[in-house]
Amino acid sequence: MLKPTEVRALIRKGKWDKPTTGISLGYAQANLVILPEKYAFDFFLFCQRNPKPCPVLEVLEPGNYKPDFLAAGGDVRTDAPRYNLYEKGKLRASPSSVKEFWRKDFVTFFLGCSLSFEEAMMRAGVPVRHIEEDKNVPMYVTNIECRPAGIFRGPMVVTMRPVVPDKVVKAVQVTSRYASVHGGPVHIGDPNIIGIKDLGRPDFGDPVTVEKGEVPVFWACGVTPQAAVTAAKPDICITHAPGHMFITDILNEELATT
Amino acid sequence: MLKPTEVRALIRKGKWDKPTTGISLGYAQANLVILPEKYAFDFFLFCQRNPKPCPVLEVLEPGNYKPDFLAAGGDVRTDAPRYNLYEKGKLRASPSSVKEFWRKDFVTFFLGCSLSFEEAMMRAGVPVRHIEEDKNVPMYVTNIECRPAGIFRGPMVVTMRPVVPDKVVKAVQVTSRYASVHGGPVHIGDPNIIGIKDLGRPDFGDPVTVEKGEVPVFWACGVTPQAAVTAAKPDICITHAPGHMFITDILNEELATT
Numbered sequence: 065m066l067k068p069t070e071v072r073a074l075i076r077k078g079k080w081d082k083p084t085t086g087i088s089l090g091y092a093q094a095n096l097v098i099l100p101e102k103y104a105f106d107f108f109l110f111c112q113r114n115p116k117p118c119p120v121l122e123v124l125e126p127g128n129y130k131p132d133f134l135a136a137g138g139d140v141r142t143d144a145p146r147y148n149l150y151e152k153g154k155l156r157a158s159p160s161s162v163k164e165f166w167r168k169d170f171v172t173f174f175l176g177c178s179l180s181f182e183e184a185m186m187r188a189g190v191p192v193r194h195i196e197e198d199k200n201v202p203m204y205v206t207n208i209e210c211r212p213a214g215i216f217r218g219p220m221v222v223t224m225r226p227v228v229p230d231k232v233v234k235a236v237q238v239t240s241r242y243a244s245v246h247g248g249p250v251h252i253g254d255p256n257i258i259g260i261k262d263l264g265r266p267d268f269g270d271p272v273t274v275e276k277g278e279v280p281v282f283w284a285c286g287v288t289p290q291a292a293v294t295a296a297k298p299d300i301c302i303t304h305a306p307g308h309m310f311i312t313d314i315l316n317e318e319l320a321t322t
Numbered sequence: 323m324l325k326p327t328e329v330r331a332l333i334r335k336g337k338w339d340k341p342t343t344g345i346s347l348g349y350a351q352a353n354l355v356i357l358p359e360k361y362a363f364d365f366f367l368f369c370q371r372n373p374k375p376c377p378v379l380e381v382l383e384p385g386n387y388k389p390d391f392l393a394a395g396g397d398v399r400t401d402a403p404r405y406n407l408y409e410k411g412k413l414r415a416s417p418s419s420v421k422e423f424w425r426k427d428f429v430t431f432f433l434g435c436s437l438s439f440e441e442a443m444m445r446a447g448v449p450v451r452h453i454e455e456d457k458n459v460p461m462y463v464t465n466i467e468c469r470p471a472g473i474f475r476g477p478m479v480v481t482m483r484p485v486v487p488d489k490v491v492k493a494v495q496v497t498s499r500y501a502s503v504h505g506g507p508v509h510i511g512d513p514n515i516i517g518i519k520d521l522g523r524p525d526f527g528d529p530v531t532v533e534k535g536e537v538p539v540f541w542a543c544g545v546t547p548q549a550a551v552t553a554a555k556p557d558i559c560i561t562h563a564p565g566h567m568f569i570t571d572i573l574n575e576e577l578a579t580t
Binding site for chain 1: 359362363366367370371378380381383391469471472498501505579
């Protein structure tokens with residue numbers, strides 16, 4: 065299995081231009097949000113106030129692109145396979161490096177990602193449907209409002225995984241251990257209560273099979289901060305491209321609280 | 323028992339000018355750190371990087387002194403019984419209100435406090451020595467360096483509670499549930515390993531009895547951020563006076579992670 069340093073080196077050389085699902089298993093993959101310093105305090109506050117959708121793994125000082133704590137020798141500008149660059153909330157480019165766009169006032173946020181707890185679910189014998197069906201996880205915009213902070217606000221976006229009734233408690237227990245990667249569910253059962261009309265029509269990702277008797281379980285999703293950032297229309301903002309994550313040297317198990 | 327809103331009202335009227343230990347039991351009490359906006363991002367970063375000594379409960383936008391989320395109708399400027407005001411790291415005043423010193427660029431940080439987990443320890447049958455002996459908890463400067471952030475750096479300060487051997491595991495389990503109020507211990511056993519020469523001579527607080535066979539257990543302490551802030555010598559900084567905490571409407575149990 066490729067180690068995180070090895071994968072990051074491949075990506076940096078342009079030899080890995082695809083999603084990072086399934087590589088360097090056991091290591092935490094991170095969502096990236098890169099913003100000019102003038103927005104950084106507000107965004108930090110937004111994350112602190114909404115820890116389930118926006119679990120902060122690390123923040124770098126303005127201008128710093130070397131995340132030594134999370135990734136020895138890593139480089140934020142080149143080590144995700146693909147990036148999205150937004151100007152005033154509009155997607156302008158999806159480059160494989162953001163070296164040429166880098167600015168001295170850029171602040172990088174690394175946020176936790178549900179890949180970490182899905183691995184833990186499977187190890188605990190709780191199957192994960194969209195992985196079984198080789199699909200992207202279904203995501204839904206809810207009626208749960210995030211606590212706003214400065215210019216950042218918006219609804220919570222959630223992922224859904226159907227769980228057989230006798231595994232629901234285990235699913236809650238296992239994922240609650242990983243507070244820094246979304247943690248326990250935000251809702252169990254009736255989708256209507258959180259404003260979801262039709263599980264078969266997710267707002268992002270793919271619909272998955274929900275068998276009769278299975279319980280839909282909902283977790284806060286990392287698309288929440290991305291949606292809040294693009295809605296706030298900052299002059300410029302860079303994120304990883306969906307599925308093209310930054311792979312850290314941190315073991316998922318190091319993120320478990322108890 | 324007085325509710326948090328009632329205690330805050332008494333304090334605001336100047337009718338409670340003493341430490342807040344033992345009042346509004348069950349509700350979280352918070353450490354206060356108030357800094358000008360220009361230092362706020364760095365301090366936020368320091369807290370995020372050192373969550374055990376600096377567990378952030380809430381941060382307010384610049385100029386805001388109404389912590390509605392933590393304390394309905396509360397006022398940061400008047401609702402702690404006593405404050406310390408520092409200029410360039412030097413204590414200049416210890417007023418009972420900071421209304422006259424308030425500035426539009428002040429950012430308020432509320433940090434968790436070990437009173438919350440001590441209550442949980444006692445409920446779980448783990449006695450807390452300094453409470454039994456009616457003393458202030460002993461605190462020690464360690465050789466554990468905090469992760470620096472901007473102008474903020476310094477050693478971790480810890481508290482020590484002696485525990486009988488057959489309660490040490492329970493002490494770890496109980497306090498680990500409260501990550502937002504310092505969480506589990508940072509060290510168990512030999513004080514020398516973390517740079518403490520003599521348990522009988524704490525750097526702050528009072529020495530407590532350690533019976534033969536008892537194990538010293540060390541938790542990260544909220545004096546850590548206060549020491550880092552005064553060492554950084556910001557133009558101005560306001561904290562609560564030791565023991566004179568801000569009482570929130572949040573139940574300690576709401577802070578428990580699992």
